[in-house]
Amino acid sequence: MNRGKTPLTIDATVLRDVLDGEWAEARRRMRDLTEDPSLHLPADGTLEELRAATTAGIAAVAESGLTRLPLSEGEGGSNSHAEYVAGFEELVAASPSLQIKAGVQFGLFGGAIMHLGNDEQHEKWLDDALSGRLLGSFAMTEIGHGSDVAEVATTATYDAEAQEFVIHTPFRAATKEYIGNAARDARAAVVFSQLITNGVNHGVHAFVVPVRDEAGSVVDGITIEDDGKKGGLLGVDNGRIAFDQVRVPRGNLLTRYGAVTADGEYSSPIDSPGRRFFTMLGTLVQGRVSLDGAAVVASKLALDIAVRYAHDRRQFTSTSPVEETRLIDYQRHQRRLMPLISQTYANAISHDTLLHTFDAVFSGADESGEERELLETQAAGFKALSTWDALDTIQESREACGGAGYMDENRLVGLYGDMDVYVTFEGDNTVLLQLVGKRLLTDYAKELKDIDFGGAARFIGAQAAEHTLFRTGVANIGRTIGDLVTTSVRSKRVRSGKVQEALLSDRVETMVASVAQALRPARSMSQADSAALFNKHQNELIEASIAYIELLKWQGLNTEMHRVEDEGRHPDEAKILRRIRDLYGLTLIEKHMGWHSMHGRLPMARARLIGPTIDSLCAKLAENSLDLVDSFGYGPAHRRSPIADGAEAKRQDEARAYYRAARARSDWPVDEKELRKRAARR
Amino acid sequence: MNRGKTPLTIDATVLRDVLDGEWAEARRRMRDLTEDPSLHLPADGTLEELRAATTAGIAAVAESGLTRLPLSEGEGGSNSHAEYVAGFEELVAASPSLQIKAGVQFGLFGGAIMHLGNDEQHEKWLDDALSGRLLGSFAMTEIGHGSDVAEVATTATYDAEAQEFVIHTPFRAATKEYIGNAARDARAAVVFSQLITNGVNHGVHAFVVPVRDEAGSVVDGITIEDDGKKGGLLGVDNGRIAFDQVRVPRGNLLTRYGAVTADGEYSSPIDSPGRRFFTMLGTLVQGRVSLDGAAVVASKLALDIAVRYAHDRRQFTSTSPVEETRLIDYQRHQRRLMPLISQTYANAISHDTLLHTFDAVFSGADESGEERELLETQAAGFKALSTWDALDTIQESREACGGAGYMDENRLVGLYGDMDVYVTFEGDNTVLLQLVGKRLLTDYAKELKDIDFGGAARFIGAQAAEHTLFRTGVANIGRTIGDLVTTSVRSKRVRSGKVQEALLSDRVETMVASVAQALRPARSMSQADSAALFNKHQNELIEASIAYIELLKWQGLNTEMHRVEDEGRHPDEAKILRRIRDLYGLTLIEKHMGWHSMHGRLPMARARLIGPTIDSLCAKLAENSLDLVDSFGYGPAHRRSPIADGAEAKRQDEARAYYRAARARSDWPVDEKELRKRAARR
Incomplete structure (x- = not known):
């Protein structure tokens, strides 16, 4: 030990x-x-x-x-x-x-x-x-309908005579928009359109539509515009695609969840149009899963650069008259970067649990509806928080590198611009958190599902109405940790994992229960009134979703820490993981301190210890901060940021050598300040 | 009424x-x-x-x-x-x-x-x-010394024989960096260098140095490199300038605070080299003042775009089966944008008070040291918070516009990239807040100045050691509102301005007193120990500075609100200003709720009313949100953002007209969902 x-x-x-x-x-x-x-x-x-x-x-x-x-x-x-x-x-x-x-x-x-x-x-x-x-290309989003995919307006009308679907953009807002690969490269596109046959609209289905010929010319009837410059991702040729009565063979309808016979008869393995739509979308959850992981990679790269720079860069002679202090040694600098490292650890480890769920569902190892719903909720919630975290992390890293961080060559500003859109694409984060919220409510109180038909479900994109069983596990949390909240919190161990979990999970349970209670009357209301009631609690619900996802991430980190501890082979690494877990947990508790205090969960005296404990954890982690960024697994060819890989250190060494030589010279100018001090002493 | x-x-x-x-x-x-x-x-x-x-x-x-x-x-x-x-x-x-x-x-x-x-x-x-x-150009910052300007390494050594100064860059880190106008346009530069004459270094002084001839060729002995691409401000040609024994006439030393006679004798109207330096820098405070105002302009533009889009954009049919809901009507959307509007009001109005201080000092109306110190503190603190606020505001606005917000043509991403560097230039925000913090400490407890010579002053850039009188007014606040904290907080009026001010100012006073108390032992410590002690409280001090600046901004807004109320000519406008003030104040109190609770300033029952009161204020302000952005004074030619000026509305109108016509048609396809409902009813 x-x-x-x-x-x-x-x-x-x-x-x-x-x-x-x-x-x-x-x-x-x-x-x-x-x-x-x-x-x-x-x-x-x-x-x-x-x-x-x-x-x-x-x-x-x-x-x-x-x-x-x-x-x-x-x-x-x-x-x-x-x-x-x-x-x-x-x-x-x-x-x-x-x-x-x-x-x-x-x-x-x-x-x-x-x-x-x-x-x-x-x-x-x-x-x-x-x-x-x-x-x-993947042509789903339209100018007029981003988050509300069920309402895309592009039509695919079956013409039995020709055995063709006619793809059509009825008005400008129905133009497919922000479509990657469209502006320059795509020869085909999977186009999501309302499938209409025999006078019936069977909802959104996917069609393979050729958009350019071999020579690269755009197919007749299709108009493609270039989205041009964006906030980032400049290597991706996003564009807009509109269809003017474009015909494709019947065989170009992707038929897994809906097929049309030669004479126009529609069939689907899923009866409910709503469930059919969400099942279809569910197969595409991989996008969200991968963005969650991508956000972790981007966060690692940014912190890797900022931490290395903070070890090389010096500014102000505070502790010594001749040696300037390294940025990493300033408390505020530690407070800026160390919690982000702990957050990145939590996100990385939690992402692995998401990948497990994903693999179970997609490999067929666990095809249960529950597992699929857990996957969708985790993917939505994890992606929302980790992409926001990535932006915060990159921005803080860029600021921690000062002017050098603003130079394109040091990578951070480009990374920010690229990652910016991750928070609103593949599901706008706010909409995704609402999805999580609705699942929490459905799970917490089955009776609440009645209001779905009133308006609340439509309010969040209607997905939730399709599900009634959902393994959020919130209902269990309350029962198992209820006592801890009142006992352990009073103990002296601010860093107790049980107390952290009790505080975080109690908050989720209380918030969900509160919203559920508030929404009860919606059952007997008109669509407009129940929507208004739901809207009055929208913010609260989203905050509850965030609290829930934070809890899951803390639990992921905590589990992994215990695994390494229990394994017993790496005591120092287990110890640093504990510091990381504690910093992550206490930072969350500090962020929501108002809530914990307001609800009587955190005695004043205990609350006051949280700040100093965080300070101390930041200082300890800063001592190992190079190890921590080493653990990210990236090298100079990944960072490609001169300030992180020696440029600053080399300049500092050169300057120090110059001053060392200068101080040894007899003709080195004396400071006026020094002369005045000497005069004053005389 | x-x-x-x-x-x-x-x-x-x-x-x-x-x-x-x-x-x-x-x-x-x-x-x-x-x-x-x-x-x-x-x-x-x-x-x-x-x-x-x-x-x-x-x-x-x-x-x-x-x-x-x-x-x-x-x-x-x-x-x-x-x-x-x-x-x-x-x-x-x-x-x-x-x-x-x-x-x-x-x-x-x-x-x-x-x-x-x-x-x-x-x-x-x-x-x-x-x-x-x-x-x-204005060549102050060097690669090696950004925030710590006193340590720039460029030398200007007087050669009495030639009556010239020799400007020299002794090593790479001393190269002037991020210098605007340098890469392309500048023919001259004001270069900040250590003035050396007769073997004595008199500290940093400014020299006018020609850098390009009339034809645009760089002067012999000078090397200019192009900073190339940055995170934004692409219209500014930033670059690096290095000097290899470049000679300028004696008359090119700007002599207001230091002159050298032909035979090399130095003189200055200010004896103390430290005070001389900070007086010199003080004349350049205008940069910070203008960035504070620029941040307000950028915030207004971003909100103007996002709010207009939120009134046009609709997504999800929540309240009605046929009409989608406007973004501005969603509670979360209101919660995202309305507090930023109130913050922008606070920043704009407070900026005007800063301009008053600035004008008094620079016009000569009030040349007192106190007024100048107030100016420097306000400029530092206001600039720090308002530039961060601008980034938050632009980012939230961009996200509130979804994918459209990420398109360059809608202006928001460009604005973010441009404003990004405002938070670290003309004084890195963290360093500026430390400056504010040190002034608070100096003002609060005169005895604390003893530790300046230990190390604390050097730790924050040494400015504070020069000042002992400072009009932060914090000492007064405590005395005047002490009682309110314990009485009014218990009243039912969560929106009471007196309570808001009491909470905000009590927090400042308590935090400053706490840091001051903690730093007392530094007086008798070595430089290294006192620096370490200071560093242990650096984060706390910066948080105290932020609390102080937030208080000043709240007070500025409050004063202006009362002026309009007292004037009595515009009751509705006075009322909306009250809502804005309350939203600003309560948002600050909510943000720091943990602190207020932890210190027993805010009873639980009262604290719980704050969230719902904020929700209600946001909803009310949202109803007038077009008026609020109209008040910013910008038109389409300023916004230059298609989504804010009709593009979205036009598309929505076209789509609505299409569906209206479609519903009237007898051959309009019926939804499969509708057919199933009908079948179920049979």
Whole structure:
């Protein structure tokens, strides 16, 4: 035991194993790939150059063999879904543009064909899609309908005579928008449209639509516009696609959840149109899962740069008259960066639990509705928080590097611009948290589902009305930790994990119960009134969702810490994980201190210890902060940030050598200040 | 009286007068100027095109006559400093690049000559600088020393024989860095260097150094590098300047605070080298003042765009089966945007009080040391908070516009990138808050100044050691509102202004006292120990500074609200100002609820009312939110954001018309959902 010893002696590879998780191998293989300079965007490239470089990267990703992992063994894959996603997320280190472009090509375009197409359709398109020979778009979002996908206005009307679907954009707002691959590269698109046959609208279905010919000319009847410059992701050619009565063969409808016979008769394995729609969307959850992981990669890179710079950079001679103080030694600097490291650990480890759920559902190991719902809730909630966390982390890192952080060459500003859109795409974070909230309510009080038909469900996108069983586990939490809240909190151990969990989970339970109670009267209300009531508690519900996801992340981190502790092979690494867990937990409790106090959960005297305990944890972690960023597993070729890899240290060394030599010289000018001091002493 | 009436009937021009403040006329004149398309950056310009366009704007700014306002009447000006700055801030609406480029040219380069030069030097350079004929840089920051300006390493050694100063960069870290105007345009630079004569270093002084000849070629001995791409401000040509024994005439030393005779004898009107340095820097406070105002302009523009979009954009049919709900009607959307509007009001109104202080000091109306220190503290603290607020506001606005917010054409992402560097330049915000904190400590407990010589002062940049009198007024606050905290808080009026002020100011006083108490032992400690002690409380001190600045901003808003109320001419506008003040105050109290509870200032029952009161204020303000953004005073030519000015509304109208016509058609497809409902009813 080495109680109290700081800094701890840390083997970064032990922590790296913790962070890289179950699918470490795929992660590391792709991490190696991203060191290849040909995958990096040219520093001063034009929009066209950035796009061309990103497109070239698509081929490299396909060649890596990664894209075939999720295929069944019969189709040449290994039914490995989490392995695929884990590796794929690492593309962020090459560039987020490549990650997103590859996500569009393989995950969305290829994924739609894979998950929504039949065998014949797989045969026809899948290999070309997964090899990158057939570049494609995923045309779901419309200008007028982003979050509310069920309401897309593009129509696909079946013409039995011709055995064709007629794809049509009825008005400007129905134009497909922000579509990756559209502006430059896509030859085909999976287009989500309202399927109409025999005078009946069967809801949103996916169609494979050729959009450009082999020569790259846009197909007749299709109009493509370029979205041009965006806040980031400049390597991705987003654009708008409109259809003017464009005909595609009947066989281009992806038929897994709905098919049309030659004479126009519709059939589906799922009767309820609502459940059919959400099941279809559910197959595409991989996008959200991968964004959660991508956000972790981006956060790691930013912290890696900021922490290394903070060890090299010095400013102000505070402790010594000749040696300036390193940024990492300032308390405020520690307070700015260390909680973000603990948060990144929590997000990385929790992401691995999400990957487990994802793999269980997609591999078929657990195809239960409950597991699928857990997956959707975790993916929505984790993605929402981790993408926001990534923006906060990158921004704080950029500010912690001062002016140097603002220079494009040091990577941080570009990373911010790229990650910015992650918070509103693949599900706007606010909408995703509402989805989580509704699931919490459904789980907490089954009777509440009655109000779904009033209006609340529509309010959050109607998904929740389809589900009644949901494994949030909140109902259990309350029962098991009820006593701890009143006892352990009074103990002296502010860092007690049980107290942390009690506070965090009690908060979730109380908040959910409070909203559920408030919404009870909605059952007997009109649509308008129940929607208004729901709206009055929207903010509270979203806050409850955030509290729930924070709890899950804390629990993920806590479980992993206990695993390493129990294993007993790495005491110092277990100890630092405990510090990380405590910092994460106490930072959350500090953030919500008002709530805990207001609800009588945290005695004043105890509350006052939280700040100083956080200070102390930050100081301890700062001593091992290079180990912590080493554990992220990135090198200079990933960071590609001169200030993080020696440029600053070299300049400082040169300056110090200069002053050392100067002080030894007899003709070195004396400071006027010094002369005045000497005069005063005389 | 119209108690309880919502929405209020608001005359936006009344609120505009409140926001535009004392120097409204200059503000509006420049606001009109920024509508000129020739001042806007080309949408898809190359770096060179963006720079050229920005440089062209400099001439337009000079022609407006603005730049001469601060000159004395004898020099053709009107000694109008705040008027100058107020007008100048509005350039942000043209582009932040133009504001910064103009700030470098007129405020820093011209300002240094104006404030640090003698009459002869004014005669020689000032007119050319203020007309933009002589483009110049302000070369203070070095790669190695950003915040710690006193430690710049560039030397200016006097050669009596030649009557010249030799400017020299002794090592790479001493290279002047991030210097605006350097990479492309500057023909001269004001260079801050250690003045050495007769073997004595007299500290940092400013020298006018030619850097390019008339033809634009860089002067021999000078090396200029281009900083290239940055996170924003792409119209500003930042660069690095290094000097290799570059000679300038003796007359190029700006002599206001230090002169050298022909034979090398140094003299200064200020004996203390430390005070001399900070007095010199103090003349340049205008930069910080103007960034505070610029941050307000940027925040207004972002909110203007987001609020207008929120009124047009609809998503999800929650309250009605056919009409989708406007974003502005969602509670969470109100909660995201309304507090930012109240914060922007507080920042705008407080900025006007800062301009008053600035004008008093610079016009000579109040040249007292106290007023100057108040100015420096306000400028540092206001700038720190308002620039962070601007980033938060722009980011929230961009997210509130979803994918459309990420498109460059809608302005928000560009605005974010441009404003990003405002938080770390002209004083890194963290360093500025430490400056505020040290002033609070100095004011609170005079005896604390003893520790300055130990290390604490050096820790925050040594400025505070020079000052002992400081008008923060914190000592008074405690005495005057002590009773309110214990009485009014228990009253039912959560919105009571007295309670808000009591809570906010009690927090400041308690925090400052706590840090002061903790730092007492530093007096008898070594430099290293006292620095360590100070560092242990650095975070607390910075939090205290933030609390103090928040209080000042609340008070500014409160005072203005009372002025409009007392005037009695605009009851509805006074009422909305009260809602704005309450929302601002309660949002601050909610943010720090943990602290207030933890210190027993806020009973639980009272604390629980704060959230719902904020919800209700947000809902009320949302009803007048178009009035509130109208009050910002910007039009389509300032916003230049299609989604804010009709593009979205037009698309929605078209879609609605389509569906209206469709529903009337007999052959309109029926929804499968509807068929199933009908079948179920049978």
